[in-house]
Amino acid sequence: MVALNPGYHRELHRAAGALADRLTDVPDPQVVDLACGSGASTAALARxxxxAELLGLDASSGMLAAAGAKQWPARVRFEQAVAGELDLERLGRGSRDGVLTCYLFRNVPEPLRDVAVAEVFALLRPGGWLVVQEYSVAGNRGARRVWDAVSHAVIIPLGALLDRNPxxxxxxxxxxxxxxxxxxxADRLVAAGFTDVSHRTATGWQRGILHTFVARKPEPQP
Incomplete structure (x- = not known):
């Protein structure tokens, strides 16, 4: 199904590039790919x-097995972890220069969503950057209509046909x-303490549906 979405990998690379652009002055950055899945976003980061030293985290052992079966440089590793329940001391509180997370927060139960955002804030060093890629159509009637149409005409029928898992x-x-x-x-990011919060939407059919958020953990005030 991913292969049938012509914008999927393009948007992953754009998100990874958005993080890379903000870490140009950081030597050997320490970066987390939170909800790395089978490694597509990790590959975008590696490129x-x-x-960078890359740590891919995911809740699914199956996804991690698929990611680990691929060829990676020594600077890439994977561990199992659940957003909303991260062991911040083990992972290194305040030790990461950047975090990329794609298609995660929509799958975090709403009562734990702020907890998961706060965990990412805690992982980052002061001055570190977060990039989030996620679907959102709430409050956008045009985007909602396109998402409904594509889902019912393409995504769900193909899921039944190809994956047999509608x-x-x-x-x-x-x-x-x-x-x-x-x-x-965006308000959740600000409430967690992030600053410099910005947003852009994707191109093509995903315009108004897929979004990339960028936010920074501020430096301590002198």
Whole structure:
């Protein structure tokens, strides 16, 4: 299904590039790919940040096995972890220069969403950057109509045909509808302590549906 979305990898590389652009002055940056899945976002990071030490974290042992089966440089490693329940001391509180997370927060239960954002804030060093890529259509009627049409005409039927798991793709459709609006998620970032919060949407059919947020953990005030 990913292969049938022509913008999927392009947008992952754009998100990884957005993080890389903000770490140009950091030697050998320490970066986390939170919710790394089977490693597509990690590969985008490895390409954008060739000198970075990359840690991919995911809740799914199956996804981690798929990621670990691929060829990686020694600077890339993977561990199992659940957003909202991260062991911050083990992972290194305040030790990371950047965090990329793609398609995570929509899947975190709403009562734990602020907890998960706060965990990312705690992982970052002062001055570190967070880049989030996520679907959101709340409050945007045009984007909602496009998402409904694409989901029911393409995503769910192909999920039934190719993966024989239409329930997974119905969940995808519904989870996007239920997620925060762009403004609500940006407010979560600000409430957690992030500054310099910015946002852009994707191109193509995903315009207004797929979004990339960028935010910085501020330096301590003198």
């Amino acid at each position: 954008a940040l060739p000198e 329930g997974l793709y119905r969940y995808l459709w519904r989870s996007v509808l239920d997620f925060d609006s762009v403004a609500r998620f």
